[in-house]
Amino acid sequence: MLDTRFRFENIIGNSEAITQVFDLMRKISDIDANVLITGESGTGKELVAQCIHANSKRSHKPFVPLNCGGLPENLVESEIFGHVKGAFTDAKQSRVGLIEHARGGTFFLDEIGELPMPLQVKFLRVLEDHKIRRLGSNEEIEIDIRLISATNQNIEALIGEGRFREDLFYRLNTFEIHLPPLRERQGDIQLLVHHFLNYFAETSEKAVQGISTEAMDVLCEYTYPGNVRELMHVMERAVALSDVDTIQLEDLPENLITQTEDIIGSAQTDLPFQDAKDAVIENFEQTFIDRLLKAHNGNVSRAARKNGTDRRTLQRLISKYAIDVSTYR
Numbered sequence: 001m002l003d004t005r006f007r008f009e010n011i012i013g014n015s016e017a018i019t020q021v022f023d024l025m026r027k028i029s030d031i032d033a034n035v036l037i038t039g040e041s042g043t044g045k046e047l048v049a050q051c052i053h054a055n056s057k058r059s060h061k062p063f064v065p066l067n068c069g070g071l072p073e074n075l076v077e078s079e080i081f082g083h084v085k086g087a088f089t090d091a092k093q094s095r096v097g098l099i100e101h102a103r104g105g106t107f108f109l110d111e112i113g114e115l116p117m118p119l120q121v122k123f124l125r126v127l128e129d130h131k132i133r134r135l136g137s138n139e140e141i142e143i144d145i146r147l148i149s150a151t152n153q154n155i156e157a158l159i160g161e162g163r164f165r166e167d168l169f170y171r172l173n174t175f176e177i178h179l180p181p182l183r184e185r186q187g188d189i190q191l192l193v194h195h196f197l198n199y200f201a202e203t204s205e206k207a208v209q210g211i212s213t214e215a216m217d218v219l220c221e222y223t224y225p226g227n228v229r230e231l232m233h234v235m236e237r238a239v240a241l242s243d244v245d246t247i248q249l250e251d252l253p254e255n256l257i258t259q260t261e262d263i264i265g266s267a268q269t270d271l272p273f274q275d276a277k278d279a280v281i282e283n284f285e286q287t288f289i290d291r292l293l294k295a296h297n298g299n300v301s302r303a304a305r306k307n308g309t310d311r312r313t314l315q316r317l318i319s320k321y322a323i324d325v326s327t328y329r
């Protein structure tokens with residue numbers, strides 16, 4: 001039976017962008033092709049991977065995740081492939097690798113961009129021959145897995161820098177699912193807010209039922225460098241803090257409220273420079289267009305003319321942020 005946590009309808013959203021993701025997921029769940037899921041941190045890559053597995057014919061077999069990041073090379077290798085006793089100094093006992101645990105099911109390689117080069121070579125062979133060898137063993141073991149991998153890095157850039165094998169990349173991304181950052185699917189924010197509000201109200205047994213318009217406005221305008229995960233934590237905190245039945249502005253973290261007031265001041269130093277800069281610029285673009293459209297009652301041509309901006313430039317930005325111009329009329 002399908003684990004109810006991983007039904008498609010548990011991926012919340014109805015923006016154009018996420019609808020396209022659903023369509024693709026439906027098409028590829030049941031075929032055995034490898035899938036590469038890309039997107040910034042917190043956009044839902046693992047959730048999508050689990051949903052694909054749960055909706056595939058492998059659903060009654062294991063879904064085995066491994067994060068390739070942060071582990072030393074030899075450890076990742078024995079995690080994946082297993083080893084026999086005495087294969088290396090610390091190998092006091094033999095061990096079955098994760099890839100064997102995933103037999104018949106789905107192996108999820110998270111942060112694939114971090115997979116060390118020598119292991120990339122080994123992995124390529126697994127995908128070609130469907131066979132593995134435990135470390136220190138000569139015995140070949142047949143392996144039937146579906147591989148789903150995920151990354152928040154630009155793999156093509158890594159290939160350019162000689163840090164990722166192009167041949168492996170083409171094996172991994174028979175299908176690529178890109179999850180756009182939350183700031184590019186603003187239309188999903190309200191749904192997600194209500195979803196998490198209900199979820200945390202239920203699990204914490206609090207009688208929170210709604211959210212004030214001011215608080216919702218701030219949530220809709222914020223740019224979420226941490227994407228859906230950040231929004232989820234914001235809602236968890238808001239439900240916990242709330243002492244009336246509606247979430248108020250003061251239940252939201254200070255940085256969300258000040259971001260819209262002071263765009264540059266919100267630059268996040270815990271993000272890489274380029275990401276922080278992009279977030280600031282996107283935040284600025286959204287606020288600017290919002291004000292411009294408000295000032296001209298959603299008349300795009302007039303807004304462009306009065307502002308001295310090319311109409312097409314304005315239209316492109318309106319599409320980029322999926323802004324519904326009719327709401328300004």
Ligand SMILES: Nc1ncnc2c1ncn2[C@@H]1O[C@H](COP(=O)(O)OP(=O)(O)OP(=O)(O)O)[C@@H](O)[C@H]1O
Nearest residue numbers: 010011012040041042043044045046047152228229
């Ligand atoms: N569209 C969505 N609807 C409901 N919950 C979501 C959605 N997208 C993400 N989430 C939730 O947000 C959290 C973060 O998602 P997930 O762990 O899948 O992100 P990720 O892209 O794998 O992030 P990272 O790159 O940091 O590993 C999870 O708790 C997930 O269930």
Ligand SMILES: [Mg+2]
Nearest residue numbers: 045046110150
């Ligand atoms: Mg993840």
